[in-house]
Amino acid sequence: MSAYDVIYTIVQQIPVGKVATYGQIAELANMPGQARLVGYALYRVAPHQAVPWHRVINAKGEISQSPFRHGDDNLQRALLEQEGIQFSPSGKIRLRDYRWQPIDLHPDLTSETSYQSS
């Protein structure tokens, strides 16, 4: 099993309506800090692998692009919107609201969200 397979497996666990960042996937894949590998892994994903690659975005909450990717950013955005994810006027996703949180954080410690002005 290659590192890519691990990444694909994790990406497949992202629920509909949620998104994850490359760095997040890397951590879950036990490769903290290796966000680039996640990006490269998704770059290598074949259409028949049924991996929801569109639910993976960068830490800024934006859709990353590549001249050689399979689909284009328009497609990715469309797919996400279909799943109920809203984009801010600037074309970014509110990670604070849609970030996938696979781990059950202690309710009292979730103050990480701190404050935000919508």
Next chain:
DNA sequence: GCCATGACGGAGC
């Protein structure tokens, strides 16, 4: 087996 690559992240300016 070595070398360039790459959908990123985060610190620094």
Next chain:
DNA sequence: TGCTCCGCCATGG
């Protein structure tokens, strides 16, 4: 607030 630079390392040629 936004742009630049550097680190990280599995893959493929």
